Amino acid sequence: MSAPLADQLDIVIPTIRNLDFLEEWRPFFQPYHLIIVQDGDPTKKIHVPEGFDYELYNRNDIERILGDKAWAISFKDSACRCFGFMVSKKKYIYTIDDDCFVAKDPSGKPINVLEQHIKNLLTPSTPFFFNTLYDPYREGADFVRGYPFSLREGIPTATSHGLWMNIPDYDAPTQARMDEWDCLQTCWGPHAFPHSIPARQHMVKPRERNQRYVDAVMTVPKGTLYPMCGMNLAFDRDLIGAAMYFGLMGEGQPIGRYDDMWAGWCTKVICDHLGVGCKTGLPYVWHSKASNPFVNLRKEYKGIFWQEEIIPFFQNLTLSKTSTNVEQCYLELAELVRKGLGHIDPYFSKLADGMVAWIEGWRLLNPPAASA
Amino acid sequence: MSAPLADQLDIVIPTIRNLDFLEEWRPFFQPYHLIIVQDGDPTKKIHVPEGFDYELYNRNDIERILGDKAWAISFKDSACRCFGFMVSKKKYIYTIDDDCFVAKDPSGKPINVLEQHIKNLLTPSTPFFFNTLYDPYREGADFVRGYPFSLREGIPTATSHGLWMNIPDYDAPTQARMDEWDCLQTCWGPHAFPHSIPARQHMVKPRERNQRYVDAVMTVPKGTLYPMCGMNLAFDRDLIGAAMYFGLMGEGQPIGRYDDMWAGWCTKVICDHLGVGCKTGLPYVWHSKASNPFVNLRKEYKGIFWQEEIIPFFQNLTLSKTSTNVEQCYLELAELVRKGLGHIDPYFSKLADGMVAWIEGWRLLNPPAASA
Numbered sequence: 139m140s141a142p143l144a145d146q147l148d149i150v151i152p153t154i155r156n157l158d159f160l161e162e163w164r165p166f167f168q169p170y171h172l173i174i175v176q177d178g179d180p181t182k183k184i185h186v187p188e189g190f191d192y193e194l195y196n197r198n199d200i201e202r203i204l205g206d207k208a209w210a211i212s213f214k215d216s217a218c219r220c221f222g223f224m225v226s227k228k229k230y231i232y233t234i235d236d237d238c239f240v241a242k243d244p245s246g247k248p249i250n251v252l253e254q255h256i257k258n259l260l261t262p263s264t265p266f267f268f269n270t271l272y273d274p275y276r277e278g279a280d281f282v283r284g285y286p287f288s289l290r291e292g293i294p295t296a297t298s299h300g301l302w303m304n305i306p307d308y309d310a311p312t313q314a315r316m317d318e319w320d321c322l323q324t325c326w327g328p329h330a331f332p333h334s335i336p337a338r339q340h341m342v343k344p345r346e347r348n349q350r351y352v353d354a355v356m357t358v359p360k361g362t363l364y365p366m367c368g369m370n371l372a373f374d375r376d377l378i379g380a381a382m383y384f385g386l387m388g389e390g391q392p393i394g395r396y397d398d399m400w401a402g403w404c405t406k407v408i409c410d411h412l413g414v415g416c417k418t419g420l421p422y423v424w425h426s427k428a429s430n431p432f433v434n435l436r437k438e439y440k441g442i443f444w445q446e447e448i449i450p451f452f453q454n455l456t457l458s459k460t461s462t463n464v465e466q467c468y469l470e471l472a473e474l475v476r477k478g479l480g481h482i483d484p485y486f487s488k489l490a491d492g493m494v495a496w497i498e499g500w501r502l503l504n505p506p507a508a509s510a
Numbered sequence: 511m512s513a514p515l516a517d518q519l520d521i522v523i524p525t526i527r528n529l530d531f532l533e534e535w536r537p538f539f540q541p542y543h544l545i546i547v548q549d550g551d552p553t554k555k556i557h558v559p560e561g562f563d564y565e566l567y568n569r570n571d572i573e574r575i576l577g578d579k580a581w582a583i584s585f586k587d588s589a590c591r592c593f594g595f596m597v598s599k600k601k602y603i604y605t606i607d608d609d610c611f612v613a614k615d616p617s618g619k620p621i622n623v624l625e626q627h628i629k630n631l632l633t634p635s636t637p638f639f640f641n642t643l644y645d646p647y648r649e650g651a652d653f654v655r656g657y658p659f660s661l662r663e664g665i666p667t668a669t670s671h672g673l674w675m676n677i678p679d680y681d682a683p684t685q686a687r688m689d690e691w692d693c694l695q696t697c698w699g700p701h702a703f704p705h706s707i708p709a710r711q712h713m714v715k716p717r718e719r720n721q722r723y724v725d726a727v728m729t730v731p732k733g734t735l736y737p738m739c740g741m742n743l744a745f746d747r748d749l750i751g752a753a754m755y756f757g758l759m760g761e762g763q764p765i766g767r768y769d770d771m772w773a774g775w776c777t778k779v780i781c782d783h784l785g786v787g788c789k790t791g792l793p794y795v796w797h798s799k800a801s802n803p804f805v806n807l808r809k810e811y812k813g814i815f816w817q818e819e820i821i822p823f824f825q826n827l828t829l830s831k832t833s834t835n836v837e838q839c840y841l842e843l844a845e846l847v848r849k850g851l852g853h854i855d856p857y858f859s860k861l862a863d864g865m866v867a868w869i870e871g872w873r874l875l876n877p878p879a880a881s882a
């Protein structure tokens with residue numbers, strides 16, 4: 139089994155339970171080092187299958203290591219995974235949810251997610267012009283006629299966003315059953331949802347499973363945002379790690395299930411500014427179970443409204459030319475968030491503080507000398 | 511065999527030879543009306559297989575119908591196909607090259623290109639935000655978590671750009687054989703190619719065949735240009751037809767094989783301005799033969815250099831708010847081309863004249879009363 143860059147990549151897994159799901163991943167993950175971020179009760183003992191090389195951090199560890207900055211790491215939410223990004227010393231990170239298993243390609247072959255993510259990260263991105271045959275660096279493909287030669291070198295790739303067979307990553311209104319929708323409407327009232335949520339009959343898809351294997355990787359074009367999901371995600375820590383903060387979610391926060399979205403918006407505008415790329419597509423994981431739409435809706439509820447303002451904010455913001463590295467960009471972005479989104483809810487001012495605390499924590503654990 | 515919108519779609523085929531390729535398309539194309547644009551010698555008799563409903567225009571017809579505007583329709587180049595777009599009275603156009611045959615999907619089923627193109631055209635586009643599961647309107651797919659609800663209605667679709675199995679649409683430097691490259695270098699001199707053309711060993715792919723069926727359709731994001739190929743292309747004449755001019759190519763012109771690229775750049779910036787969408791992906795055709803790289807290089811040569819300036823021009827241009835329909839946009843674009851690209855070569859001033867003549871011809875054949 140090929141294990142590319144085994145000494146340069148950490149696998150980060152946030153969890154609240156025993157990691158039996160690793161048994162299925164053993165042939166692929168065993169050569170790598172794991173960073174397990176234990177969420178919830180720190181006295182609970184998490185069982186990790188034999189033979190894996192790992193370090194595990196629980197809430198007490200996070201408090202001990204980050205001290206007065208620990209509050210910026212979410213509690214009781216998988217957003218806590220970003221602590222693993224911060225504490226890693228490797229160049230590359232792969233992060234996966236513990237309800238994701240090995241998917242198979244159309245020929246029935248188990249998919250080596252790390253091999254594909256690393257291919258994605260080690261080949262350039264092409265955000266300035268769309269290649270109609272998708273990833274031009276892939277074997278059997280190239281740039282098509284009319285693709286400018288000056289853009290064929292591409293730019294370095296910062297993130298590789300993988301997809302999911304079986305349970306797709308839908309929001310609560312889309313994943314709910316029809317009777318659940320009726321119940322939601324009753325509980326939350328007729329004006330509970332934004333007008334822009336279409337009629338429920340077009341949305342309720344509780345039985346929908348993703349069975350389409352799209353054999354493609356592509357660069358998300360410059361200036362275009364995408365919904366980055368944290369379930370199956372790889373990135374280059376040197377290029378974008380300091381912006382891969384998953385925000386304030388979970389306990390004590392008015393919002394959940396927007397941790398990866400937040401990181402996706404922030405990293406995309408910073409990647410565009412710094413001239414590095416974001417890819418999406420292959421590889422697939424097999425996502426085993428849909429979470430409860432009622433619970434999800436409670437978490438997502440404010441986010442569904444807020445994103446209607448947050449996304450135009452990110453679409454229209456410009457970082458200054460003096461921000462020339464990720465940390466500078468992220469600190470500038472924190473202040474833009476405070477000024478530009480604070481009117482929506484006091485939460486955004488706290489989030490801006492969290493973004494600053496995140497960078498302080500990042501610098502604490504990744505001092506310039508060590509990373510130079 | 512399903513023949514959707516058979517009374518609302520014309521198939522436009524430019525050709526210089528007998529249309530025996532239609533035999534293979536018979537089950538799919540026979541319910542539709544064909545517009546055949548005969549290029550080259552107008553006295554030559556083109557054979558069309560029995561049983562097809564068609565009208566055929568040769569150069570004499572074009573001269574007769576367009577009079578003093580006929581010069582704007584290219585001669586001895588497949589760019590002449592756009593005359594068929596102009597003369598059609600239908601809402602939708604599908605255009606195909608006569609060396610393209612029926613491709614098969616991975617299950618071995620022949621692909622009904624029109625059925626897929628029409629699906630693409632009749633469902634909305636989503637250029638403002640990237641959906642990671644591709645076309646959200648397709649059966650088995652939807653908008654993923656984090657996709658703003660206000661953008662889920664989408665906007666009307668103007669163009670559907672299909673792809674090619676077997677021979678990919680590469681430029682001459684990419685499709686040439688190694689020995690052909692040596693010969694090209696000898697013939698054209700060591701400085702014949704832009705510096706940005708990478709070393710030949712990375713490019714020569716004469717044997718490369720596209721065998722990857724990517725089961726996806728997607729919207730090209732707003733603000734992103736793409737290389738639109740005319741081999742397998744459908745569009746909505748009402749929404750974008752008046753901008754689907756394939757430029758001045760072939761006899762008497764310094765450039766060839768950029769007809770569809772030109773139309774692609776122009777239509778994309780106009781679609782972005784008017785708020786209609788461009789899709790690319792399915793359906794595939796089977797492209798049977800690679801054209802001669804020497805001949806192609808002679809045609810493409812100036813284009814390979816010029817596109818390095820043309821593409822930034824299109825990336826940076828802004829149409830004025832007073833241009834609110836396709837014809838107005840196209841006339842404004844013609845003047846921008848004259849001012850913005852004229853310094854490259856006098857050709858662009860002539861091309862701007864051609865763009866104006868095209869709109870005059872379009873209005874002649876599509877008077878407002880008739881289309882209202």
